[in-house]
Every structure is written in structure tokens, then in C-alpha cells.
Amino acid sequence: MALTEEESLRYSRQLALPEIGPAGQEKLRAARVAVVGAGGLGSPVLAYLAGAGVGEIGVFDSGPVELSNLHRQPLYAAADVGTPKTAAARRRLLEANPGITVVAREGRLTGADMAAALAPYRFAADCCDNFATRAALNRACLELGIPFVHAAVGQMEGQLAVFDPRRGPCLECMWPGIGSEKERSGAEAGILGPAAGAIGCLQAAEIIKLILGLGGPAGRFLMFDLRGWTVTAAEIKKRPDCPVCGSYFTTV
Numbered sequence: 001m002a003l004t005e006e007e008s009l010r011y012s013r014q015l016a017l018p019e020i021g022p023a024g025q026e027k028l029r030a031a032r033v034a035v036v037g038a039g040g041l042g043s044p045v046l047a048y049l050a051g052a053g054v055g056e057i058g059v060f061d062s063g064p065v066e067l068s069n070l071h072r073q074p075l076y077a078a079a080d081v082g083t084p085k086t087a088a089a090r091r092r093l094l095e096a097n098p099g100i101t102v103v104a105r106e107g108r109l110t111g112a113d114m115a116a117a118l119a120p121y122r123f124a125a126d127c128c129d130n131f132a133t134r135a136a137l138n139r140a141c142l143e144l145g146i147p148f149v150h151a152a153v154g155q156m157e158g159q160l161a162v163f164d165p166r167r168g169p170c171l172e173c174m175w176p177g178i179g180s181e182k183e184r185s186g187a188e189a190g191i192l193g194p195a196a197g198a199i200g201c202l203q204a205a206e207i208i209k210l211i212l213g214l215g216g217p218a219g220r221f222l223m224f225d226l227r228g229w230t231v232t233a234a235e236i237k238k239r240p241d242c243p244v245c246g247s248y249f250t251t252v
């Protein structure tokens with residue numbers, strides 16, 4: 001279906017990009033993306049995906065908005081404190097762009113629940129704040145055969161990687177046994193608000209690139225340290241003995 005007059009105006013600045021144009025905008029409108037975690041990373045990811053006109057966004061989170069979130073989660077207002085993040089995020093995203101669909105899913109997902117919850121989506125963003133959920137997301141994306149963009153942030157550092165577990169390495173090729181590790185929380189380690197914003201914006205850009213078919217090879221890894229503008233890029237290799245994807249192709 002061709003773009004409406006309102007869509008042509010709303011998205012005019014990105015439609016002007018040779019990489020997008022009307023055909024790219026229609027791809028964005030048809031896309032379904034799951035954003036797992038609506039915190040410091042999820043906040044910019046959700047805002048930019050909604051702004052870009054991603055047709056259906058699933059928002060997954062299990063907690064309420066807290067006062068200590070607001071310095072790094074500009075999706076929320078002080079009046080949202082105590083409200084589930086999924087509900088507050090959905091309301092805010094639809095205020096910004098009423099032309100999209102936002103599905104709010106409250107509650108922590110682990111194991112098989114994750115694959116069932118992600119089944120309607122074709123792309124996922126790992127904006128999680130704990131290792132167990134990241135591990136479940138990685139496995140679910142492998143089962144469903146969908147690519148996802150991983151990001152993590154703490155203090156003044158962040159990392160980003162694009163995974164397509166059926167075509168390249170998975171998160172556990174990079175980080176074996178991640179599901180059994182204990183993550184330092186933002187409360188313990190501290191976090192600079194713009195660090196989450198910077199990494200989350202890069203994550204949103206990679207999701208948009210995947211939708212448009214502009215993504216590079218899966219398995220690229222980028223690490224930023226905002227203290228000294230240090231950027232490290234690397235390729236993650238698929239591990240034949242990976243506990244997740246190593247056995248997948250021999251057992252399925």
C-alpha cells in the first residue's frame with residue numbers, strides 16, 4: 001500500500017535518504033520488532049523505532065518506572081513513577097506516533113516463554129538488564145531464526161553487536177555461559193545517562209538497517225568508552241563448541 005499524505009510528510013526527512021525512499025518506508029511500516037527491556041537502552045530504541053514508523057513494536061519489561069530511572073530513561077516523566085514501564089512506554093510512543101501499533105507485554109520472560117512471546121516478531125533488540133534474560137533471548141532468536149541487536153551499557157562504557165544466530169555466531173559464542181553469570185546492576189556500578197542514550201541510539205540504527213536490508217555481516221562487535229572516546233571493533237567467530245548454537249544444527 002502506498003504511503004498516505006500524512007506518512008509522506010511525517011517521514012519526509014528520512015524518505016529523502018537514498019537508502020530509504022518510499023520502498024524503505026513501506027518496509028519499516030510492515031516490520032514487527034520486539035524490544036526486550038524498556039530501560040536505559042530500551043528508552044531510545046523504542047523512541048527512535050516509533051519515530052521511524054516501525055509498524056508494530058512489542059515492548060517487554062517487568063518493572064515499574066522508578067525515580068532513579070529518569071536520568072537515563074527520557075521516555076518517562078516524573079508522573080509515570082510507579083506505573084509499569086510497558087504501559088508508560090506504550091502511551092508515550094503512541095502519543096508521538098499514533099500511526100503505529102505498540103503491544104505492551106508485562107512480566108519477566110525466561111526459557112520457552114521467550115520464544116512464544118517473540119514468535120510474532122521478525123527482529124529483536126536486546127535491551128535487557130540481566131544475563132538470564134539475555135541468554136533466553138539469544139536462544140529464542142535462534143529457535144525462531146530471527147536476527148537481533150545486542151547492547152549493554154554500564155558506567156561510561158557500552159557495547160553493541162548484531163547477531164543472526166542461524167547465519168553466524170550467537171551471543172553465547174561471544175559470551176559462553178552468560179545465563180549463569182551475575183550482572184552488576186546500575187545501582188552498584190553507576191551509569192552515565194548519555195552513555196545509555198548513545199549506545200541505545202546505535203542499537204536503534206542497527207535495527208532500522210536490518211529492516212531495510214542494509215545491515216552488514218552478523219557477528220560484528222563494537223565497544224565504546226566515552227571517557228576517552230575509545231572505540232574497539234571486532235568480528236565474533238562462531239564457536240563449533242558453543243553451548244547454544246554449536247549443537248543446534250546437529251540436533252535439529
Ligand SMILES: [Zn+2]
Pocket residue numbers: 169170171172173174239242243244245246
Ligand atoms: Zn553460539
